């Protein structure tokens with residue numbers, strides 16, 4: 001895929017979360033489309049940011065007309081909202097990629113491979129099927145967990161290590 005500066009920034013952010021190179025690992029077309037759309041949003045946001053910075057320099061506090069100042073302030077706040085939205089989307093894309101990769105490895109080696117299971121049931125030690133980000137079900141005892149449930153269990157486990 002074509003890589004401009006903005007795409008690179010997005011890819012770097014996503015890779016920080018996935019911990020692997022997207023190019024080498026192979027990522028679904030859908031996720032590349034999200035990355036490309038996100039790069040477009042980032043490009044626009046950074047262009048606007050540059051303009052707002054120039055405006056901010058021109059609006060001296062002494063000469064500040066209240067209307068112009070409050071418009072600038074609103075814009076800067078909205079810009080921050082957009083930027084943090086972009087970084088959140090990077091996290092979300094990384095989560096989707098990781099999720100896809102877990103699903104794919106499950107499909108290749110169903111249930112009991114000799115290796116370790118990503119999620120096992122804290123109650124019966126059975127293998128857990130990941131139904132969605134937030135829905136895990138034990139194949140053996142049928143207990144269900146949300147992401148938060150499971151994370152709390154992991155947190156408890158951490159204390160024992």
Ligand SMILES: [Zn+2]
Nearest residue numbers: 121124138141
């Ligand atoms: Zn179980």
